[in-house]
Amino acid sequence: MLINRTLRMITVLAATFTVALSGTVAASASAAPAGESKPKTNRQLLYFNHAYSVVDKETADAVENSEYLRNFANFEVRTTTGGGLTWKGRYLKGRETYLELFSEGDLPGQDAEFGSAGLGVSAEIAGDLGTVTQRLKDSGIAEPFPYRQTRDFGDGVKVPWFDTIRTTGEQYDAFDPWGMEYLPEYFADPRGQTEPESFPGDVGRERYLPDDYADHLMRDVTYIRIGVPARDLANTLPLLRAGGFEIKSLSNGGAIAEGGGTRIVLDSVDRQRAGLKQVQLSLNRSLPVMTEKRIGRSTLSVGPGARAVWSFDPRPA
Template identity: 60%
Template sequence: MPETARPARLTLASMLIRRMSRTSTVLAAVFAFVLAGTLTGAATPSSSSPDGHPVARQLLFFNHAYGVFDRETADAIEHSGYLRDFANFQVRTTTGADGQVWTGRYLLGRQTYVELFGVGDLPGKDGELGSAGAAVSVERSGDLATVIDRLPELGITDPLLFQQTRDFGDGIPVPWFDGVFTTGEYDTFGTWGMEYRPEYFADPRGNTEPPAYPGDVGRERYLPDDYRDRLMRDVTEIRLAVTARDLGNTVPLLKAGGFTVKSFPGGAIALRGGTTLAFEVVPIGETGLRGIDMSLNRPVSHRHVERLGTSTLVVGPGSHAVWTFAAR
């Protein structure tokens, strides 16, 4: 079943990241700036390779994001009857590389999903309040190698490469995906690139779909189609507060994958890749996952407000939902 990938702990656990929560005036200003350009007919920026030439094809796409919440919020999410109607909602325990075990709450869409933890659901630093992370993945076999080849021109000369596995319960690890981090040094947040392995797709216990084209290792093939019976369709926007160092480590990977990254005083926004990623630079004590926007399978005529611990999910009216999280 689809769950967040946790890299091998001995060499990469320190890469796995943190989350945050509070409304951001900086991000609001950033979105207002971008929206104003769009409404006034400004040309949509095209992605460029490190040498400035246009990238013919997007390589990395938003896959999922995760956050660690206070226990009240995590428990409210886990036991919410509304979320089970709103999304393909699952609570799963996964065993990954080196016997790592984690339990998460999942809202699964067509191509994207979110993974939500409570304090202590992950071991060590990764289970602390405010942890978060985001994964971006390729849709075609071999594209991650192209992304990695671009990193040195973007200042990443020693990326961390790894392979994640999954144990379906028989003690035999199945190759799950290949991944890359830009660095092993981080404050509270980071992003990794990934490419699903053919061995995982070949294992029937993964409940994945047949390929839609040669070399298909895409997100839609990986995720189930149960989203069709719920309201939530996909994640359209993620808002994060991060330190300056963590943002600096994240941007090269996004650029290497074809995202257009626009920097602003106090933050940045990454476009393309299916989902908008918005970042505000803050001190370490204020970092976290601030919000998640989602598209719906069908419009709703009314506005529904669901309080989940210290978070608020607003669904509708229309074909959109917004989930915001309280400040730490």
């Protein structure tokens, strides 16, 4: 799900894995205990919703045309209009989480470049995004940057989709992180094909996503590793802390954020090495052996057991 990144930049200018969890991140990303930080409360407010990244055209085309991925996951290639922009995404959707891939050139401006990426973490209970916003202010973020995203289902009528908050309104270098909360107007629109609420104030990920994941192997994203420029990383960590994630520093200058069932690894890199590196996925059933598929410049290893690891090659030479 692409936030209106171009509009955000205009507004600012005008107004102002295989990495196993047991050994986990490779030697270049070993945890440094001195950098640990605890969430302010025991209750998680934001959870991994989805991540996106711009990959090379060879990989994007291979993903788009992969028959294996159509069987492996609730897979969709969709063109979406929202916030004044239209984009084509390649989606692998699970029970509560999903992954979105773009090709080089799919998006406008710098967002079309290889390695551009973003991370959405979302509230499960209505009002929690407001609590996160207050936590950001309490932590010293004087003016968190709010934005409301809309969606156009094709009739020209903008439907409120979700509210977002960021730690800054300044343009990022390559990585855009935001907190989000789905809106009642979107859940009320039958074209969104969402589910009824499970409790009063339910704005959760499982309600938003369809149950078609159950007919495929992929269940959810449990681990993701992304290369992030240092300035973008500095703007990301306060949001994750405010959302209740536990943050651990890495020796490479990056960080691990844990909470809500997904481990997020953010390596501190220069712009040339930014972008998606690896995703680990849980499966709906255990497999006796591993199946390995080469998809463009990436490798998807499925099994053994109830997990898959999808590794992406570095920038093409």
